[in-house]
Amino acid sequence: MTVDTVQIAALAPLLLISGAGCLALLLDTFKRARGPALWLAQLGCLAAFALVASQWMRATSSQPIWAGMWVVDRMALFLDGVLIGTAFLTLLVAAPFMREHDFAHGEHHALVLFATAGMMTVVHATHLLSLLIGIETMSLAAYLLVASWRRQPAGAEGALKYLLLGAFAAGFLVYGTALVYGTTGGEMSYAGIAARAGQAADNPLFIVGVYFLLTGMLFKIAAVPFHMWAPDAYEAAPTPVTGLMAAGIKVAAVGGLVRLLGTAFANPGLALGHAGWVRVLGGVAFVTMTWGNLAALRQDNVKRMLAYSSIAHAGYLLIGLVALGQRVDGAQPALLVYLAAYAFTTLGVFAVVAWVGRRDDERVLVHEWAGMARTRPAVALVMTVLLLSLAGVPPTGGFFGKFYVFRAAMQSPDLAWLVVAAVLNSLASVYYYLRIVVAMYFSESVRSWQPFRSAGIAIVLVVTVVVVLALGLVPRPVVELAAGGLITGW
Amino acid sequence: MPTYAYILVSLALFFVGTAGVLLRRNVLIVLMSVELQFAAGTLALLTFSRALGDQKGHVFAFFVMALAAAEAAVGLAIVVSVFRTRRTASLDEVNALKG
Numbered sequence: 243m244t245v246d247t248v249q250i251a252a253l254a255p256l257l258l259i260s261g262a263g264c265l266a267l268l269l270d271t272f273k274r275a276r277g278p279a280l281w282l283a284q285l286g287c288l289a290a291f292a293l294v295a296s297q298w299m300r301a302t303s304s305q306p307i308w309a310g311m312w313v314v315d316r317m318a319l320f321l322d323g324v325l326i327g328t329a330f331l332t333l334l335v336a337a338p339f340m341r342e343h344d345f346a347h348g349e350h351h352a353l354v355l356f357a358t359a360g361m362m363t364v365v366h367a368t369h370l371l372s373l374l375i376g377i378e379t380m381s382l383a384a385y386l387l388v389a390s391w392r393r394q395p396a397g398a399e400g401a402l403k404y405l406l407l408g409a410f411a412a413g414f415l416v417y418g419t420a421l422v423y424g425t426t427g428g429e430m431s432y433a434g435i436a437a438r439a440g441q442a443a444d445n446p447l448f449i450v451g452v453y454f455l456l457t458g459m460l461f462k463i464a465a466v467p468f469h470m471w472a473p474d475a476y477e478a479a480p481t482p483v484t485g486l487m488a489a490g491i492k493v494a495a496v497g498g499l500v501r502l503l504g505t506a507f508a509n510p511g512l513a514l515g516h517a518g519w520v521r522v523l524g525g526v527a528f529v530t531m532t533w534g535n536l537a538a539l540r541q542d543n544v545k546r547m548l549a550y551s552s553i554a555h556a557g558y559l560l561i562g563l564v565a566l567g568q569r570v571d572g573a574q575p576a577l578l579v580y581l582a583a584y585a586f587t588t589l590g591v592f593a594v595v596a597w598v599g600r601r602d603d604e605r606v607l608v609h610e611w612a613g614m615a616r617t618r619p620a621v622a623l624v625m626t627v628l629l630l631s632l633a634g635v636p637p638t639g640g641f642f643g644k645f646y647v648f649r650a651a652m653q654s655p656d657l658a659w660l661v662v663a664a665v666l667n668s669l670a671s672v673y674y675y676l677r678i679v680v681a682m683y684f685s686e687s688v689r690s691w692q693p694f695r696s697a698g699i700a701i702v703l704v705v706t707v708v709v710v711l712a713l714g715l716v717p718r719p720v721v722e723l724a725a726g727g728l729i730t731g732w
Numbered sequence: 733m734p735t736y737a738y739i740l741v742s743l744a745l746f747f748v749g750t751a752g753v754l755l756r757r758n759v760l761i762v763l764m765s766v767e768l769q770f771a772a773g774t775l776a777l778l779t780f781s782r783a784l785g786d787q788k789g790h791v792f793a794f795f796v797m798a799l800a801a802a803e804a805a806v807g808l809a810i811v812v813s814v815f816r817t818r819r820t821a822s823l824d825e826v827n828a829l830k831g
Contacts, residue, residue, distance in 0.1 A: 371792055378799050382806050389810050398813040399826050405810055406762055409803050410753050413769030416796050417746050420773045423789060424739075424780030430788050447739075 270348020400478020
């Protein structure tokens, strides 16, 4: 393998993001310059976004680089765009949030960028080594971000639970990699594993390895029964970080799973019993969405409710992955549309939650939101639109995400039951999303309402609500982006 | 020793580590159990690498070592931070977040 300019150029967005992160860290350490560190981080995001867009225009075929460790294709670049957008919006919310809650750490901005670099690595990875490095870069930065809010007494506790279970998941990833490597005769690249998987399929160690890898990834998307960390970490984290975790980490982990399951384990000879991991994942999808919604029904804390809602969304996303495993055309672009709609909706929702809380008064209980529509009608309206998108009500992006994923799943007769269960689940979820809306519009305010002013949060709210509504009213351009410019069978 | 013996040892290590994470309540012991899982993965990687005459397993093992060190550094920082507020390293007593 030779390192040439083509390979460096392919990595340019990643290098920009991590380079901006390093510079922001240095600025904070040596100059105590927090404002410039933030601008630098945001500038890095914008430049990386522009680079990703130009790469998307040129990436007509998938380009493997670094000896098959990394691939540049339109799926990865689409997700890169979503991830960089997530990081940019997170930084916009984080700056006023940190000012209000008095915990200025310059390393916060650097860690957001490092986490983003990890997420981008995950969606580009075509090798178990690059997958592990990406997952861990993203997770280590996220543990620290969760712990960064020292005023929140539970902050360190949430981070501790997240770290212990995250490290546990990493152990499964490492051991699963070792078993797959040994039983496929020394293969670690997805293409190599796919080529040898047929011969190894009956080896019990190989089967254990596949399920260990799946377990490690399911921890990251917070699928039941590997979701225990999510509500605690989401509640304890500073709210902008919760948004980054709910949107970015989920997008990255699902993107990594799409690639892993769609290439390495896509071989139909990889039986593992009838239909193999496809059947297991179908069961996990059902349990995840049902458990997530049932648990969300009895939450009074908005952040915890949204944590369980994100678990339920992991379940819907798993249906798309199962459809991908059944080789349904259009499952992959459907998942990408879902991820984009979900990421922007979630970011907007958490921006509202961040905006509502004041110093030492986080105001995260549903009844504390009472009467918000009277004093702040615009924000109440934005929150309502975003919650309807999470529930999957038209005309929002959340509706089309669900619609495309469920339509893809319907093409496989084995999955009809899952789609029926998912639609029933979506109906049940409307109840707890509407609880917040009802509190905002139809309850009397119990306390005087004094949210803080912030241009950054206002921008995020406008951007997310416009993206969500645009996706719901004219989904076609995003669908074309997700499908890589080619629409077949849509 | 034949290859399978090393793999059996690594499997045993992995399950000791898993059991430690699930059963022990002291944060430090849990972190040590996670390290045991990484060690098991490293041993299996090295065994396969030797048996197959392939270098990728060796390289991967180096990355796992770096990863374990990073995980321990971040982990201990967070444990210290918890200990400062709670004066305990027991997972049973770290229970402010519920539901």
